[in-house]
Amino acid sequence: MNKRDRKTNMKKDQFNIPEGMIYLDGNSLGPLPVAASARVQKTLQDEWGKLLIKGWNEAGWMQQPSGVGDRVGALIGAPKGTVVLGDTLSIKVYQALAAALNMNPDRRIVLSDSGNFPTDLYMAEGLLDTIDKGHELKTVASQDIESALNEDVAVLMLTHVDYRSGRMYDMERLTAKAQSFGIVVIWDLAHSAGAMPVKIEKSNAEFAVGCTYKYLNGGPGAPAFIYVRSDLTDTVQPALSGWLGHSAPFAFEQKYRAGAGIERMRVGTPPIIQLASLEAALDIWDGVDLNDIRERSIALSELFIKEVEARCPQLKLASPRDPKERGSQVSFAFEEGYAVVQALIARDVVGDFRAPNIMRFGFTPLFIDEDYVLKAVQILEDIMTQSVWDNPQFKKRSAVT
Amino acid sequence: MNKRDRKTNMKKDQFNIPEGMIYLDGNSLGPLPVAASARVQKTLQDEWGKLLIKGWNEAGWMQQPSGVGDRVGALIGAPKGTVVLGDTLSIKVYQALAAALNMNPDRRIVLSDSGNFPTDLYMAEGLLDTIDKGHELKTVASQDIESALNEDVAVLMLTHVDYRSGRMYDMERLTAKAQSFGIVVIWDLAHSAGAMPVKIEKSNAEFAVGCTYKYLNGGPGAPAFIYVRSDLTDTVQPALSGWLGHSAPFAFEQKYRAGAGIERMRVGTPPIIQLASLEAALDIWDGVDLNDIRERSIALSELFIKEVEARCPQLKLASPRDPKERGSQVSFAFEEGYAVVQALIARDVVGDFRAPNIMRFGFTPLFIDEDYVLKAVQILEDIMTQSVWDNPQFKKRSAVT
Numbered sequence: 001m002n003k004r005d006r007k008t009n010m011k012k013d014q015f016n017i018p019e020g021m022i023y024l025d026g027n028s029l030g031p032l033p034v035a036a037s038a039r040v041q042k043t044l045q046d047e048w049g050k051l052l053i054k055g056w057n058e059a060g061w062m063q064q065p066s067g068v069g070d071r072v073g074a075l076i077g078a079p080k081g082t083v084v085l086g087d088t089l090s091i092k093v094y095q096a097l098a099a100a101l102n103m104n105p106d107r108r109i110v111l112s113d114s115g116n117f118p119t120d121l122y123m124a125e126g127l128l129d130t131i132d133k134g135h136e137l138k139t140v141a142s143q144d145i146e147s148a149l150n151e152d153v154a155v156l157m158l159t160h161v162d163y164r165s166g167r168m169y170d171m172e173r174l175t176a177k178a179q180s181f182g183i184v185v186i187w188d189l190a191h192s193a194g195a196m197p198v199k200i201e202k203s204n205a206e207f208a209v210g211c212t213y214k215y216l217n218g219g220p221g222a223p224a225f226i227y228v229r230s231d232l233t234d235t236v237q238p239a240l241s242g243w244l245g246h247s248a249p250f251a252f253e254q255k256y257r258a259g260a261g262i263e264r265m266r267v268g269t270p271p272i273i274q275l276a277s278l279e280a281a282l283d284i285w286d287g288v289d290l291n292d293i294r295e296r297s298i299a300l301s302e303l304f305i306k307e308v309e310a311r312c313p314q315l316k317l318a319s320p321r322d323p324k325e326r327g328s329q330v331s332f333a334f335e336e337g338y339a340v341v342q343a344l345i346a347r348d349v350v351g352d353f354r355a356p357n358i359m360r361f362g363f364t365p366l367f368i369d370e371d372y373v374l375k376a377v378q379i380l381e382d383i384m385t386q387s388v389w390d391n392p393q394f395k396k397r398s399a400v401t
Numbered sequence: 402m403n404k405r406d407r408k409t410n411m412k413k414d415q416f417n418i419p420e421g422m423i424y425l426d427g428n429s430l431g432p433l434p435v436a437a438s439a440r441v442q443k444t445l446q447d448e449w450g451k452l453l454i455k456g457w458n459e460a461g462w463m464q465q466p467s468g469v470g471d472r473v474g475a476l477i478g479a480p481k482g483t484v485v486l487g488d489t490l491s492i493k494v495y496q497a498l499a500a501a502l503n504m505n506p507d508r509r510i511v512l513s514d515s516g517n518f519p520t521d522l523y524m525a526e527g528l529l530d531t532i533d534k535g536h537e538l539k540t541v542a543s544q545d546i547e548s549a550l551n552e553d554v555a556v557l558m559l560t561h562v563d564y565r566s567g568r569m570y571d572m573e574r575l576t577a578k579a580q581s582f583g584i585v586v587i588w589d590l591a592h593s594a595g596a597m598p599v600k601i602e603k604s605n606a607e608f609a610v611g612c613t614y615k616y617l618n619g620g621p622g623a624p625a626f627i628y629v630r631s632d633l634t635d636t637v638q639p640a641l642s643g644w645l646g647h648s649a650p651f652a653f654e655q656k657y658r659a660g661a662g663i664e665r666m667r668v669g670t671p672p673i674i675q676l677a678s679l680e681a682a683l684d685i686w687d688g689v690d691l692n693d694i695r696e697r698s699i700a701l702s703e704l705f706i707k708e709v710e711a712r713c714p715q716l717k718l719a720s721p722r723d724p725k726e727r728g729s730q731v732s733f734a735f736e737e738g739y740a741v742v743q744a745l746i747a748r749d750v751v752g753d754f755r756a757p758n759i760m761r762f763g764f765t766p767l768f769i770d771e772d773y774v775l776k777a778v779q780i781l782e783d784i785m786t787q788s789v790w791d792n793p794q795f796k797k798r799s800a801v802t
Contacts, residue, residue, distance in 0.1 A: 016450040025453065031453055032445060037445050044441060045433070048620060052433075053430045056621075062801050090641070091669060114655060118647070122643060130532060132534075213670065220673035250756065252755060254522060267491045269490070269612070271624075273675050274672050399457075399464075400463050
């Protein structure tokens with residue numbers, strides 16, 4: 001264990017995590033930053049409360065989506081002016097895919113992997129049905145993506161880090177290979193932003209999308225982001241042509257004219273209260289080196305795997321063994337995984353479950369260290385050896401798993 | 402002035418409005434409810450902070466969009482299970498229009514009025530470009546809508562109350578006439594919800610959309626809503642087919658299957674912090690009779706018109722004179738309207754300006770009464786008679802007008 005790194009990255013005092021809880025689910029919903037309450041209060045009381053409608057100008061609300069976009073951009077290797085916040089990740093997927101298809105009008109295949117997060121596939125389905133020109137959403141297993149690339153494919157749309165297994169693609173290499181066939185590339189960074197250094201500009205991908213409520217800790221329902229490669233921001237076609245993406249929103253013109261640069265990817269009125277919370281969360285990232293975060297998250301997940309495999313032989317590693325092929329989460333497969341996760345939660349070790357049999361544990365060095373990992377495995381071992389999970393109370397499913 | 406009504410509706414102590422400010426812009430952004438801060442804090446500290454990911458189940462976050470939807474529904478005459486919250490109004494327009502076009506696949510005209518709020522027209526443009534099957538977005542003057550209805554029109558998409566003039570359509574009559582030609586009807590209730598009794602179910606319109614940050618006081622960027630007529634909620638086709646509209650979002654199936662009822666109009670992760678603020682705002686509406694609100698708002702706007710016309714002859718009424726044809730705002734046209742509005746704001750009378758020459762004043766009986774109206778006109782008269790607005794400081798345009 002490297003003492004320097006632990007000191008560098010651990011910022012647990014900047015989060016409100018309940019005493020005793022070991023939170024291994026920052027990959028699903030990041031914890032509350034201590035500063036978020038005051039920041040949100042300021043937006044409510046000093047901005048909305050005092051300025052009312054004038055907040056749009058005087059509190060800078062109108063510029064927040066691109067201002068915060070630049071801050072998120074800094075965490076994913078995107079230059080200023082290429083990232084904007086707004087909407088949900090689902091909407092941003094739709095927006096990116098519509099724009100990407102426009103760039104390849106003669107091709108009909110959208111390629112993704114069958115393990116992609118469902119909403120990405122669902123939104124693609126909805127868009128292709130709407131376009132109704134014989135497009136096909138083709139999904140193959142992740143290991144078959146590369147061989148499925150060819151000149152019939154219009155768009156390659158992938159999630160960088162798999163939400164279930166944590167399997168991570170080589171973004172640069174895949175993008176280059178896809179582009180060699182003239183394919184437009186979209187990366188979903190939901191499980192990457194804040195988890196590791198992402199070099200989206202360097203990857204040369206045309207588009208990326210992501211959310212800010214996981215590793216970035218923006219809060220439940222924090223807005224999504226979209227990245228557009230800088231040479232395209234002034235020409236990309238926004239299908240979701242909302243007024244705040246218009247060149248002159250307050251001229252109230254009849255016809256849509258896309259705004260300059262990344263602003264055109266805005267749609268409607270930005271969620272100012274959510275953005276306030278997100279800004280407080282981003283403050284924590286100031287000065288954090290994502291290379292250090294990555295190094296620490298690998299150390300933590302390696303330790304977790306080693307300990308679980310030694311102490312809980314019933315669980316089977318469902319993530320790549322090579323840390324270079326993994327994101328910042330580790331998954332184990334177990335038929336009764338749902339009940340085990342519930343038993344863990346009952347003992348304040350919070351991971352989550354993804355159907356059909358995946359137990360997920362996220363390692364977020366801002367608030368998790370080796371001591372927590374060891375304690376979590378200790379409790380997991382207790383649960384497994386004593387078959388605690390077999391208690392019917394843990395088998396009853398909640399609406400949200 | 403009717404004392405009983407003033408007592409019944411005035412709830413100014415439930416809002417944080419700066420001392421001395423006369424806020425006539427609740428039609429653009431409602432003021433901060435006093436209870437919003439505590440409510441948002443509760444969501445941050447007690448829900449996000451203590452429950453973290455468990456908030457989705459244990460704090461009921463996952464059900465909020467339809468739960469709050471029912472509350473908004475009660476204010477627009479919609480039965481339970483027909484309204485859901487989410488996204489922005491622009492996105493909801495897109496969603497409603499896509500669904501509506503699906504119901505009339507053989508027709509090619511989307512009819513709207515040329516004064517419709519631009520984002521409605523822009524989103525329609527974007528959708529029709531995406532569909533790319535020769536649809537036409539036809540806009541005519543509001544008085545020509547009725548004569549433009551015929552069997553070539555697929556969808557009639559109108560904003561009930563005009564954002565500039567306050568002109569209000571007869572929703573029931575127009576819907577019936579449009580439907581007699583087989584036209585599917587979408588109403589945008591942005592300037593209606595919370596301003597007057599809306600009987601959306603009684604109108605028989607297939608769809609309605611609206612926002613919650615105007616008369617409903619949900620806060621900057623509060624989510625939008627969509628209404629689907631109850632006989633259609635189980636069959637309507639969601640083009641924006643996000644995972645939270647799926648029949649079993651947490652089964653993580655590969656294929657989209659639209660959820661039951663209005664849930665299918667959900668798209669992505671709901672904005673929980675914005676929803677908390679909106680819920681506090683909706684508490685104020687509990688027990689308010691919108692018939693009383695309407696009566697009071699007419700009284701206030703009639704008083705305003707009478708006084709302005711008597712005392713500021715330079716200003717020309719740009720709203721219908723008959724209160725039955727107006728929403729809850731009054732507009733006056735004046736070439737230097739922008740500067741006049743700035744001069745008013747400098748004296749703490751907050752209205753707003755809409756290009757090219759419209760000064761808008763919203764009358765919101767929850768926090769505006771006759772005394773405020775008279776004081777506002779007094780200040781407006783000062784500004785006009787002393788040509789205060791002619792000061793160059795008031796002519797310099799802000800980004801947001």
